[in-house]
Amino acid sequence: MDPHYSEESINSFFINQIKDYAIFATDTKGIITAWNIGAERLKGYTEKEIVGQFYGILHPYEYQQAGVPEQELDIALEKGSYDVEAWRKRKDDSLFWATVTLTPIFSADGQHVGYTKITGDISKQKELQDKLAERQQGALEHKNKELQKINHDLDNFVYTASHDLRSPIANIEALTKLLKEELTESDCLSTETDEILQRVLTSISRFKSTIEDLTVVSRLQNDVSEGLTDEIINIKEVYEDIIADLGYPTELNVCFIQTDFKVYQLRFSKKNLRSILYNLISNAIKFQSPERDCIIKIHTQLEEPYVVLSVEDNGVGIDELHHEHLFTMFKRFHEHVEGTGIGLFMVKRIVENAGGKIEVESKKGIGTEFKIYFKEDM
Template identity: 70%
Template sequence: MNPHYSDESLNSYFIKQIKDYAIFATDTNGIISTWNKGCERIKGYTPEETIGQYYGMLHPDEYQQAGKPQEELDKALENGVYDVEDWRKRKDGSLFWASVTLTPIYSAEGEHVGYTKITGDITKQKELQDKLAERQQGALEHKNDQLHKINLDLDNFIYTASHDLRSPITNIEALVQVLQEELTQAGNLNQDTEEIVQRITASINRLKRTIDDLTEINRLHKDFSENPSAEIINIKEVYEDIIADLGFVPKQEHYFVKTDFQVHQLKFSRKNFRSILYNLISNAIKYQSPERDCIININTRLEEPFVLLSVEDNGLGMNARQQEQLYTMFKRFHDHVEGTGVGLFMVKRILDNAGGKIEVKSEEDKGTEFKVYFKAEM
């Protein structure tokens, strides 16, 4: 090292000759005291035009009016450094996107003596980022359009299939009835042929229920696209309406329901709420244990930011593997009761679309509890 040049003077020469970054120092009040070549190249001002001036002159006019330069000095002093990417102003009034680092300077004795500021022009990087973001947004919108078209085609297919299948199924049902009558009149309806007819009838009924479920799924998709309007619903009224309907189901098993509605009203689509509660109650009844009375506990309470609906039973319960597949369409775990495995799939879809959620806790031969979370909006 040349003994005629100190470390301090070499650092000063180095900083002054840097051209790719604007580096300058200020006193404790933000008055500019040094100005390197990078400042002149990036900002357009000569040292004579800036030294002795308040550094806020380098900010956009609206920033100066809002007092942002002083705010930056305060934050740098409070936090030890102030880092940001933001707009800065050139001498000609044009703006550029800059990376800014503002750092307090202290003397050997620990006294605050000023600030140093390093600014880089990253306008090109921002333009590239904006173009990339624009392309990604365009690709996302294109993908969304494609998915919307696929969903629309799927909805149309489900509607057409469910609609067109109803007529031949009705014909098959009528023909089976005629066949049964013909066999009876001919004296050929013995135990074997009657069992065959009953199996055909049972298969037809399962197919009809599947078509009904497909129709319900199509309605659900349509509701999603149309965003069904929410209304203030009375939870107890909906519950009583469901219990009344369940009371008319033939050969219905006995059950006991205990309720505790701490929250009485909810802002939600009435038909969707009814569908959720109906599925949970009817499942608790369907999958009751033959070893004990069916007891169902239903309660609501506020758990900010949600209204919680809990439906708990003491039925057959589920193991961990079954719980993982619980919301899969057409997935069933018990064959001794009627069903297509669509109900819980639709419940979860309704809740996902409405910003809610559903949780389950279950143990085999102990029972199941469903917790449904609705956004607490009034």
């Protein structure tokens, strides 16, 4: 080391010659005690003007009023340093986006004697980041509009296709039945031919069900787009209406349904609640176990911020391997009953579109419980 210069003076020269960063020191209260040339260039204050002032003067007025400078000092002392990207203020009150590092200084004996602060101007980087984010947002919005248009076109296609297929499939069904009648009357219907025609009619019936389901999905999408009017509905009345439609007690004479409606009223679309409850009850009936009496438990309760509707059965249950695909359109896990596998897809779609959620617990051979969470403020 040059004997003409002390270590302290060399450090001072070093700090002052850093012109691209503002470097200054404060005492333990945040009063500025040292100021480099970089700080003068970046902040606009000369050393003579700024030394002796509280460093909070370099923050935007909103930050000062919110006590941000004092909070920074406390955090830096507590955690050993304080790093942030935020707005800072120049002498002329103009703002710039800065990277800031505030570090407490300790003496040789461990006493807290002040702070050092390094500030860099990264306004250009922020401007580039903002432009990039703006472009990405614009691209995302454009993509969303394209997807909405595609979805709209798909909905129109599904509706048109399902509508246009109704007539020819009805004709095929009528002609097949007519053919069976003609063969029967002419005594030409063999057992093998009868079985083939019956399989054709069964396939036609499934095709018609699929077309109907596609129409329902399209209608459901339109309901989401247009919005259904929520109303205060009586859950028990909706349940009783469903039971009447299912033909209780003739069709349910092997099922025992227990209800406990701790919450009677719900603000929701009556049409959609009926669809949800109808699907869950009819599934519980369809997938009952042949090894025991069918018991279905339906109850509602309040679990803020939700009203919870539970439908539990002791049926055949669903293997845990299939749980993740349970709400997939046209996915079926039991072949011993008729169905297209669209009901649970619709239930989940309705619930989530209304801001709620659905949960399921099911074990093969034991049973299944569905829980529907409706937002209280729906």
